[in-house]
Amino acid sequence: MKTHWIAIDWGTTNFRAFLMQGSKQVSRISQPCGLLSVEKDQFAPTLQNLLQTWLEQYGNLPIVMAGMVGSQQGWHEVPYAPLPCNAQDLASRTLAFTTPWGSQAWLIPGANGTSQFGQPDVMRGEEVQLFGLSALHPADEHFVLLPGTHSKHAQLRLGEITASSTFMTGEIFSLLSQHSILGRALPEQQEDNEAFLLGVRTAIQGAPFTHLIFSARTRRLAGEIKEASVHSYLSGLTIGYELQALPAALHAWLVGSPSLTARYELAASLMDLNFSPANGDDCFIHGLWHLFTQLQGNRS
Amino acid sequence: MKTHWIAIDWGTTNFRAFLMQGSKQVSRISQPCGLLSVEKDQFAPTLQNLLQTWLEQYGNLPIVMAGMVGSQQGWHEVPYAPLPCNAQDLASRTLAFTTPWGSQAWLIPGANGTSQFGQPDVMRGEEVQLFGLSALHPADEHFVLLPGTHSKHAQLRLGEITASSTFMTGEIFSLLSQHSILGRALPEQQEDNEAFLLGVRTAIQGAPFTHLIFSARTRRLAGEIKEASVHSYLSGLTIGYELQALPAALHAWLVGSPSLTARYELAASLMDLNFSPANGDDCFIHGLWHLFTQLQGNRS
Incomplete structure (x- = not known):
């Protein structure tokens, strides 16, 4: 029987843990207790509490963690691995420690480098999904979009992450819809694909x-978008603007939740882009499993 | 002796009134009581209260108003004048009424049209400054930047406003510095021209x-900008990004407060742009005076 272990994605706002048996997911926990809700010296007791049921049932399972939990604001800071890097590079820079209750634990580092636009860039967590995608769908080259609060556009070549650019699409959408004049005094919002696609079409015309x-204000003033569809329009503007930065005729993987990748695919239907969706959780689990096998190899 | 009258710029967050004698400013009031702080049926008593001293001294002076006070959320909605339009067009669409205390009052309409980037666009208040600039500095053509929360890039030809594009530079700067991850957990901020110019240089490299x-996050993580200089860097990024949309070798007027136009001039020193600053209040007053003389002509 294959060993049980625990895979964890601990981010700024969310915590997700997967009870694993080899490469197979057995169970999962999802809690809104990201870094922002955990005091600096409370990571160990918080984790022990969250994993209590599994630890009682299976004993002190090994734990592999990725995400912002390895940042300056996290449990232990793990310095970024410089790009380009492959899974072996990442494994060799992983921080190993023992938890107060006796589990062997590993903290995977993030990666930093220079974006496709010449800017410094960083990731924490997405590198695991990238290695997972590469393990699930082997190819010489992958261009990968990981949509989200801070979307990543990454390139993999022969299993090595070569570059990544962050687009603050999700966060900008939240700021505009929640805090700007564009979102002021709106009624309850509805999903409106037509308004979303109008936003995409507007974005890809290339305005700064x-x-x-x-235009979310002027179109609302002119009655061209409904008051209940302003968020859909803004979503189309921000996603369309992100996709417009991609080279034409690109084939890319879309790694994320099915609802978010569906939205990106809808936007891409208006553009010369060819997307293949892949489940973000599957990629994360397979990436950590791939790294875990390397870590166990390192240890032996 | 020339007649006294009152010029008012009533916006979303601020109220400014100028006691005028002909084209000369005699006195002024500035209060943070913009539209957002005035109930829909309280515009008349609020204004009477704000102007009390002048009304007591000079009687029921004529009042000319511009800005968001003429919007849907304002005192009386005045429909936009379509671009292109000149001062006479604007005067002919001005709403005239008598206040409850017997002052003759005029509400100048805003203007709407299509931006240089093919998007619907609107202004309320800036049209007055544009006619003021044109009266103060006559020329066949003006290209004018009016920096602010919603910066305008406008063109005047033979005294007619032909087009305008809005850039939400000031509002985006506020959102990023106050509500985004980029501004989180910062110490007290300092003016830092070096960080500002680094932001401008970064913006004009053309990244989406x-x-x-x-880069405000990654440069902070890498220690390339000081924790106390993040706002200056963000200001450079957002202003640099706005200016990068201008055609090279442009000569343009910069209409605004001296501190804001100085900041735009500093950014432009890194670019192939040639700016002439003009005081925003002077332009506003002269624009309203110009319109007031037309309104009096219309009446007689």
Whole structure:
């Protein structure tokens, strides 16, 4: 029987843990207790509490963690691995320690490098999904979009992450819809694919972003979008703007939750882009499993 | 002796009134009581209260108003004048009424049209400054930047406003510095021209905006900008991004407060742009005076 172990994605706002048996997921926990809700010296007791049922049932299982939990604001800071890097590079820079209750634990580092636009860039957590995608769908080259609060556009070549660029799409959408004049005094919002696609079409005409978004105000004033559809329009503007930065005729993987990748695919239907969706959780689990096997190899 | 009258700029967050004698400013009031702090049926008593001293001294002076006070959320809605339009067009669409205390009052309409990037666009208040600039500095053509919460890039030809594009520069800066991860957990901020100019230099390299701004995080992580200089860097990014949308070798007027136009001039020193600053209040007053003389002409 294959060994049980625990895979954890501990981010800024969310905590997700997967009870694993080899490469297979047995059970999972999802809690809104990301870094922001954990005091610096409370990571160990918080984790022990969250995993209590599994630890009681299976004993002190090994734990492999990735995400912001390895940042300056996290449990232990693990310095970024410089790009380009492969899974072996990442495994060799992983921080190993023992938890107060006796589990062997590993903290996977993030990666940093220079974006496709010449800017410094960083990731924590997505590197695991990238290695998972590469293990699940082997190919010489992958171009990968990981949509989210901070979307990543990454490239893999022969199993090595070569570059990544962050787009703050999800966060900008939240700021505009919740805190800006564009979202002020709106009624309850509805999903409106037509307004979303109007946003995408508007974005891909190439206007500068800080000008482009003002159209959410002027189109609302002119009655061209419904009051209940402003969020859908803004979502189309921000996602369309992100996708417009991609080279034409690109084939790319879309790694994320099915609802989010579906939204990106809808936007891409108006553009010369060819997306293949892949489940973000599957990629994360397979990436950590791949790294875990390397870590166990390192140890022996 | 020339007649006294009152010029008012009543916006979303601020109220400013100028006691005028002909084209000369005699006195002024500035209060943070913009539209957001006035109930829909309280505009008349609020204004009477704000102007009390002048009304007691000079009687029921004529009042000319511009800005968001003429919007749907304002005192009386005045429909936008379509671009292109000149001062006479604007005067002919001005709403005239008598206040409850017997002052003759005029509400100048805003203007709407299509931006230089093909998007619907609107202004309320800036049209007055544009006619003021044109009266103060006559020329066949003006290209004008009016920096602010919603910066405008406008063109005037032979005294007619032909087009305008809004850039939400000031509002985006506020959102990023106050509500985003980029501004989280910062110490007290300092003016730092070096960080500002680094932001401008970074912005004009042409990266997409939602990617560009992530450099405020990565540069902070890498120690390339000081914790106390993040706002200056973000200001450089957002202003640099706005200016990068302008055609090279442009000569433009910069209409605004001296501190804001100085900041735009500093950014432009790194670019092939040639700016002439003009005081925003002077332009506003002269624009309203110009319109007031037309309104009096219309009446007689």
